[in-house]
Amino acid sequence: MPDNSFDVIVLGAGAAGLMCAAQAGARGRRVLVLERAQEPGKKILISGGGRCNFTNVHTAPDRFISANPHFAKSALSRYTPHDFLGLVVAHGIAWHEKTLGQLFCDGSARQIVEMLLDECAKSGVMIACGEDVANVEHRGAGFTVTASARTVEAVSLVIATGGPSIPKMGATGFAYELARLFGLKVVEPRPALVPLTLGGEDVLFRDLSGVATPVEARCGKASFHEAALFTHRGLSGPAILQVSSYWQRGKAVEIDFLPGERFGWLVAAKQANPRATLRSVLRNAMPQRLADALADRIGIEGPLANAADAVLHQAEKRLADWQFHPNGTEGFAKAEVTVGGISTAELSSKTMEAKRVPGLFAVGEAVDVTGWLGGYNFQWAWASGWAAGQTA
Template identity: 70%
Template sequence: MRSAAFARKRRGMTDSSNFDIIVLGAGAAGMMCAARAGQRGARVLLVDHNERPGRKILISGGGRCNFTNLHTAPDRFISANPHFAKSALSRYTPQDFLALVDRYGIAWHEKTLGQLFCDGSAVQIVDMLMAECDAGCVTRAFGRSVESVRHEGGQFALTVGGRRASAAKLVIASGGLSIPKLGATGLAYELARQFMLKVVEPRPALVPLTLGGDEVLFRDLSGVSSEVVAAAGKARFREAALFTHRGLSGPAILQASSYWRNGEAVTVDFLPDDDHELFVAEKRARPKVHFATALRGMLPERLAGTLASRLALEGELANLPDKRLRGAAQRLKHWAFTPNGSEGFAKAEVTVGGIATAGLSSKTMEAKTVPGLYAIGEAVDVTGWLGGYNFQWAWASGVAAGEAAST
């Protein structure tokens, strides 16, 4: 491994520089790729138009970075090719990243559902990744935009912030369109189209959904949360749902949003631990209890009141036919909301879609028709569930490309 002193000398980009690999994007995937390639002996340039690397890492997990998930598996990722992620994920696992975290002495804890967070700050993860880049003598070009990219004579020639750089290998790690205030751009898709790679239409994912029309009254429940099962298509998630001043959010809804398409319904089971006989059983046990009162014993009071009003069931349970009580339970367990949209890329944690996996090698992340061109992380049509899965894809795809490009 090169000396730390040499690493410090090579951090700045000169007016015209030749490299083995240029990595576009100093996010999770880009930093991991650059570090791995640099430590294997490649001369690497890491480019980002932001002045600081890892901006999405810094805000993730409430500032503590949900850096991986112990339950990572290919079926927890969305892609036009559900098998594509298997190779990279199997070769760089959550335990591999955890070993790196432990080596740097970063304290961590498991929250729920296999989600791992820093005890301290997400800054520790960014600092760790940059230390890994320094160990690989990676040259940095931060705060500089990519102005042009050409491919000729087996070399990629770039103009970056008015300076020229070239390399035989180019890695697209510039992410998707989510959270533009942090600098997200469509650069990955522009480059993909420039090199004749197909792009699966990008759309917001892990994003709050908005309600309108007759459902606008649910906005009055802003701040109310309840554990539910939310479903979109065939995907079902049991976690908390949160009503907001614009519609629906919370982990269960964010998860379902990745599978939701405009015009479709999201189905919510407000009583996931009960069956369709629950009100009939309650009627037998407490016949004089009013329906609304019974429901308030099962759900947050404001939510119960709104749902009872929509169901239009009034009076004591004893006076309500079993058929109507079963119908109410059926509705509460399959309550269909039809969102009129989402809060868009501004609030989306990630992007579904991206550079089509059909044009990439699942082992190396290299473009099949453009030797030396790679795509990794959120730029690719692979999107994980909420809870650290997207970071694990960033680490795994970054390692896959870093090792392949430096071979």
């Protein structure tokens, strides 16, 4: 086979691309990975605070967002968190489980990158970094790729260049350009797992910048019990990042500031201590600055004994369903991932191959499948890359 000829060219040396390359190489395919950055796995290296939240033991299809909620089922069922954990253990990487099923390296995220590179090397995969792809063509039964320092061709081409989130890491919408080049539909991408910005009356809450508290955050049918964080621009923290994937302009985000309390708790507080105030009761349940801000906005002054039960019930309802109306997000610059991408209607859920373009595959964040915060997006990268690697 000529030096410029391969069985498979993978565009992108991220999580999905490296997994796909290793799998295809293990089948005896001659594989070349082209990466625009100067080193592979840059997003992996910064993930999980540098320790890489590499999967989640609670992975299930209902924890992924897609125009087709059934699409991810096949890949996720055939390559599971247990399968990836087996690879981690086989490479001697120490790991631990944190809250909500999140698995992290004990050491560094670089161990995951090195593991993937070892798997690629074992399979004879060639990886070329610093390669900016200038042109891609579909010729006959194969593809020709012109990059910075070479022109190469292959029977199979895998789009693994991710989405536009975190552009400072070199992320772009190149995957969508390629998809459209080959006539594939793209679901409009938008930032996900991203802080929300506040305006209007909500802007007053910016004064609470730095305050965090456990909440239940809701948007539509989605709800998450985690921490919310007030910022100088609006709302962040795990609960907010989670609902941001479901939020669309014009929608409200609802916050239950006391998710453990049952209806009637404030009336019970009055009965237990009639001289208590709403402010003092809230200060016992949450950070003082937040308690004061909420008490000021609700406006019940003086001892609870002076307030009718109906008034206290109204306060309970407001605290359980506080409406925020975000005016936007902090955009792709602060988004961890992207909602939207190459339409799943164009792809085989079993192989990730384009139905109308034989030999063309798309994996990972490039595809319209987005997971929750907490290792789910890595598991989709492993599963979709693995699926494509069995066929490409």
